[in-house]
Amino acid sequence: MSSIFVNSKDVFLDIVNAKDYVQLDRVSSIYQSLKDSIKKPLKMILLYGKPGTGKSMFLNKIHTDLSPTQSIYLYKTPILDESEFYKVLAQDIFATRYNGELNFTQFMKIVEKKEFKETPVVLLDEAQLYSEVLMEKIRLLSDTRTVKFVITLHKTEKEDIIAKEHFQTRIWETIELENASSSELKIYIQKKLMKANCFDSANMFTNKSVNRIHNITNGNYRDTNKLLYTLFDLYALYEKSSRLSNIRTDHVPNKLIEMAAIHTGLINA
Template sequence: MNDYRKIKDIFIEGNKFDYVNLTQSVMAYKKLTEALKKPLKLILLYGKPGTGKTFLLTKLYNDLKKKYPIIFFPTPFFDENEFLAAIYKKIFKQEPPKTDSFDAFFKFFINKMNKESISPITILIDEAQLYPPALIEKIRLMADTRKFKFLFTVHKTDEEDVLAKDYFKTRIWETIEIKSISIEELKLYLEKKLVYHNLFNYLSLLHEPQYKLIHKFAKGNLRETNKLLYKTFEICEYYENNEPKKLNPKKLKSKFLEMAALDLRIIDD
């Protein structure tokens, strides 16, 4: 008998797993580390939601924080003074002075960095598409001082290409895209995930039709893949406890993926 509860739980959102082993992530990570070595002021990592941008930024921060000055802001700022104050506190480990304006604060900030011989700081910014245009403009001015290097992540959506926005289009020095995963990468992802959780024997439940259906419903998106499979195995768990004869212990029936997709409103009736 299969333990669908155990399989289901490995797909809980937020479950830590090394996506970097996937080809797309490996290539993007390598490009990012190379870009950060160059004298670039602004770098952009973009891709559709759920492609692993935040994970890459987090890994990059953890890998580099002991090598040189680096700051990571996983949540967005909407006020320029709060943004600058947060950087100040990260660098100097103290509360910032009170000033009349952003410009006055920034001037004081740069002078203090010069006096204390502070090395240029790399700042990683997630969800940059949520930042107000006025703050993005201030960030560009900060980058112009060569005291700061910024790496943004932004969502690329079907409705709006953020790269077309004026404040990204003309000012980014290097852009790196992380794309949705292919069916082959999906297979590799699920294989590694099951191996990581000592559940490799359950990989035999999935066959080519199921992989194609998962890829179709989740659109090559890791986050949506996890949601879909969590719901699928939750449904299987119900049948295992109530109507076990409707389950095939050697193969995941496609209808359970379809039921999960309906429940998640990925597809219509």
Template sequence: MNNHYSDLKNIFIDGEVFDYISLDKSTTMYNKLVNALDKPLKLILFYGKPGTGKTFLLQKIYNDQKGKKRIIFFPRPFFEEKIFLQTLYENIFEECAPEFSHYNEFLVLLEKHITSSKEAIPVLIDEAQLYPTDLIEKIRLMADSRLLKFLFTVHKTEQEDLLAKDYFQTRIWETIEIDTASKSEIKTYIEKKLLFHNHFGYLNLFKDKHYTLIAKLTNGNLRTINKLMYKLFEILEYYDEHNPSLVKTNALHVKYFEMAGISLGMLHA
């Protein structure tokens, strides 16, 4: 049976495309990235922990810029050089790519066709840490031609600091790091999600103590926040259907957040 909590949980489904929520952090990062892309830089590194909103910022920049200038966005990694070069060629020239026998042949065609361009075409590359090292090196050589400029987006994890890798550390001209969301940003994020989907009547469900707990359970990770909120409303959906007297409509008991956290392994019973 569908109820209002069903609708609420669905706005926190974390898919490839979600509603862009403007936070102070994301607005600052957006402006930094756009300004960096406007500079005559060859390679830019944008990094941060998984779930901090890097991909969604790239998608917004691409959507905002594609009507104004030539820009290319690769949201998924390439593992084969040949496929990468063919896809890049087709994005630049909007025609089927010829068969390249080797990388230098691609460079010759590139230089022949776009040397008249006054500025380099920006290429946004997400998940760059998954690219083969030799392909990253060839991308760097493409940037040396000044015909293309590349923005690498990579995950920074506790196990491995990707900035320590030689091809990122010694080649990058500018680095931009995005942090996890603060408690106030978490509050803004949830409120804007509800407002965007016309569920402003449920804003009174959340109190300061709830945001404090959400921040503690998720460490400010937007992807984890989405998971927690989805599970929270899924639990409320169940109780509203089977035992509605236990669910207050003017505030939520902390136990529901704790139940969601336990279900997702964020808390231990």
């Protein structure tokens, strides 16, 4: 029989699943605006933010929600080979199987032949990994208005992606995702646990413990998941070694949060 700690630990496994999407006020409004933007006649939509702010989850969620009613294609991992990229798009969107090398000119011919009642939406995750040349081709493709692109990018300090030439002139909608605030993080954690019926674990997160978690993770969802996974792993270990009486279970003590942070490398000890 698995303990509540083991169950709680599994809640925070780092996997992107639309079912695990947690509705938060701010996130919901952003999600709604993204949905609205897709309906608009835009060429490109840029979704950007620091790693772990939920961009991939957003794309997954939107793909899950819109796929029953709309032609929408999600590419979670970048297709770095140019020919492969065109071939995948030709097959998925235009139902054209192509053997051998497919260059941009040939692909554009396929695109021009096909007409859609509703513009298909292509969701490209981790678009910062695409080459400059391929990004330029994607821009040209979006100019035909045959395909609409929603791309996600990491916002890095070194390069301001918004300033990139091919985004400056063509992107009509940019949406930035940010880290959670302390109160949002509390809701996120508790909602996630309650979804998995871990009510006792959810009640262990007081404002004080969530503030400590927020201090360590800066509200980053990925880091929070990582930290809480280790935290419940620690609880499970204490339970297994019959030392649970040594630690508090009515609320999460800072000691355990910090131990989890040390183990995950969020605290440099």
